Amino acid sequence: MSTKNKTIKEKLAELQLLIDWFDSDDFVLEEALDKYKEAEALAGEIKKDLETFRNEVTIVKKDFSTE
């Protein structure tokens, strides 16, 4: 699944699903390695986003001193 245009929040939610799988009844050893690799790659992307992204602060142009 491509995560290129996803927000950090969406990526974190996706990672949580992957992590939860390991503790769920769906866990099967045959799939574990692939799931782990997927989680590891996603975690890497999130870390990178958290290091490189900036908050976008915009001052609203509207003048609130008048109606």
Add this chain to the structure above:
Amino acid sequence: MENQSPRFSVGDFIALTNQTLEYAYTGVEVEGEVSSFKVNQGKFVFFDLKDATGSIGCFMMVFQLRIPIEDGMKVIVRATPKLTNWGKFSLTVSQIRPSGEGSIKKSFELLKAKLTDEGLFAPGRKRPIPTLPSHIAVISSTQAAGYADFIKIIDQRWKGMKVDVAHVQVQGDVAADQIIRALRYFNQLETVPELVVLIRGGGSTDDLAAFNDEPLVREIAASRVPVVTGIGHETDKSLADLAADLRASTPSNAAELIVPDRVEMIRSIDRQLHFSLQRTEDAISQQITSLTESLGGLSGRIEEIILAHERHLQHMIEVIALVNPRSILKRGYAIIRGDPEVGSSIKIETLQQIITAEVKDVNQK
């Protein structure tokens, strides 16, 4: 000699007096104690403002009354002096605010009780604050230290968030109205932010008075976007705080409550990944143990089968040994071959010899 004094009609004189008063006392403030407070027809407010030396009648519209007033409260009014068409002098009040700690507290308690009765502060009205918001709105003065603290902490803790800031005054007479306009602005956007944060650093009771303004408190309670307040210091608790969905003790605390710490988040991700790996390794270990146990069981069963066959074989060997003619001969018995009839010859086999003998006599037992 003709009188040079100007002469007016009554109406003109009243108009001129009002013009003079308006010119001389534009936006005058008068401080005094309220008495004979009453609201007529739900629209018109009348009261007297007095001190030890005198009393002035005051008039205002009910919508201009932003705080609860009752007799005995000390207040400051912003007003224009006016002479009515009936010759009565009064103050037309545009703003009124409590004065002195006692009156401020009294006004606060009256409004708090009123809004509490209406359920504006009920815990059931509080909405959950979205976790990891990607778009927030901030209402604050961009020159305020509290705002700078908030943005600094947000930047330290989290990234990739859209922050729209409405610059407003956060103290003084105009503050409440500006904040109300900003709240309405964010609430009316096509794509509303996930939450609105109202920020103001510490200050005196008077500085923070805007956050106890009734229309503002009602606007916060009515906001469709959840509101977080970070006003003043830990000990300051305004009515805006009570109406908000979440109250932070300071602007910095508001930033901490809104977004997680990314450093802690990265640590948490690493921990969870480690647990996932550990879970996989545990599963592999369990599989190996299970296989080993299965093989061990199989091996034991095979050994049991072999042992049983060995025991059976041994038994057979013993049986065969028992019926072996040679064994019988060893015990001293002999084998006789041939018909045992008188005169015939028979062969007698012992362990060591084969003897040919003639039958001399045969007796039945």
